[in-house]
Amino acid sequence: MKKVTIIIAVRNEENTIIDCLTHIQNLSYTNFDVLIGNDDSQDNSKKIIETFIKNKPNFYLFDILPSENPCLKGKTNVLAQLIQKTSNEIIFVTDADTYVQKDWIQNFMLYFDKKFTIITGVTLPKSNSFFGKIQSLEWAEIFGIVDIFAKKNIPLTSVGNNMAFKKEAYHKIGGYESLPFSLTEDFLLFQSIVKNGGQFKQLYNENVLAFTQPTKNIKDWIQQRKRWLYGAMNVHYFFSFLLILKAFSGIILLLLSYFTIFFGIIFFVGELVRLFFLYFNLKKIHQLHLLLFFPFLSILHCCISPIVFLDYFLNKKVVWKGRIF
Structure with a gap:
């Protein structure tokens, strides 16, 4: 069982981070490290994480400092610093407001054993609210479109709360440090890896389905x-x-x-x-x-x-x- 790294950027996620980390702790794949980057949270996120990861030797929390590199802001800065801290070959990325399925890693690793370099799952907002259900349907449509294009070998994007990539491919493009700043860091990384020769895979099935929080209002x-x-x-x-x-x-x-x-x-x-x-x-x-x-x-x-x-x-x-x- 190959050791992998899961990285999570956290900023003001006190209401969701426990659910996220609990699902990761309960993964059936056991050989992993979790690197959590606290991006200057103004709420109780840091204290909650510190309490949760106590006596969990494969969970690590880091305070993320601002970078002098103009390409590194917000989440890109967090991801860049966390990736520098791992020596594992495969890096998984999810968000602090997202929870993944129990067999999440196994279902991705099936394809890393083949030719693929960057792999994406499916994520839907999960909520009992009326507006949240509409957003879930909208996300399903978006992922369906991405899946159709992927089957035609046309790369569109990845999603930063349910993706994984090979660190070798990341370093080949120079990392986020060498890429222009983007508010859609997942799209930027995906496109850069693919343009550099990386092979991509979009998975669309219930085994790689993750759930996230919907937006609260229009x-x-x-x-x-x-x-x-x-x-x-x-x-x-x-x-x-x-x-x-x-x-x-x-x-x-x-x-x-x-x-x-x-x-x-x-x-x-x-x-x-x-x-x-x-x-x-x-x-x-x-x-x-x-x-x-x-x-x-x-x-x-x-x-x-x-x-x-x-x-x-x-x-x-x-x-x-x-x-x-």
């Missing part, structure tokens, strides 16, 4: 999507065009349907295709109950997605973890 949702756009808009010009088209097409078609039913039919057919697409993807991860929230996801995308893009183009500032970037 304002936070817009900020999260805006941060994602910083990465997504840099994938490819054509993909950027498709994102913009997807964001505005719904509301435009509905407005045009006022003049002729033809555009309303196009909108309806498009939503029907989305519904079938989601059905087959949700079936893979046993989350079919989320389909009940599809009408509300459609409304959200039609009404709010254009606002995300307008905010992205008109106001480049992003608030993330209490910091302004």
Whole structure:
């Protein structure tokens, strides 16, 4: 059993960190270290972690200091410093508000024994709230799209709360220290490794399904999507065009349907295709109950997605973890 490292960046996660660490402690794969980076948390995160990891010799907590390297800010700074502290070949990354499945590591390691360099699982927000369920459905759709492109060997992105990579590939690109700063550090790392010859794998099944916290309100949702756009808009010009088209097409078609039913039919057919697409993807991860929230996801995308893009183009500032970037 090869020893691996799990790294976690923590900033003000007192309400979720215990759940995250408990699931990691209960992993069936036992040969691992956990490196936790405290990124100047202003709450009780550090004390909670210190108490939890006491008498757990494979859990380590580090206070992360600011870097003079302009490429290292926020989470990228945490990850860069933690990666420097491990000698293990395989590095897993998750977030402090995320919990993973018991067999998480085994299911990833099956593919590291092959040719793959960076591997991504599936993550969904988990909540009993109405808005949280809508977000879960939205994430399932996003991962489904990424999975389709991956099957065509077209690399889109990885996700920073459910991914793993070979440290050798990380060092080949010079690490985060050599990459331009990005608010989507997972996308940046993924694209850099793939462009340098690394092989990628997107897993889409219930064995690699992790759960995270949804955003609490529309304002936070817009900020999260805006941060994602910083990465997504840099994938490819054509993909950027498709994102913009997807964001505005719904509301435009509905407005045009006022003049002729033809555009309303196009909108309806498009939503029907989305519904079938989601059905087959949700079936893979046993989350079919989320389909009940599809009408509300459609409304959200039609009404709010254009606002995300307008905010992205008109106001480049992003608030993330209490910091302004």
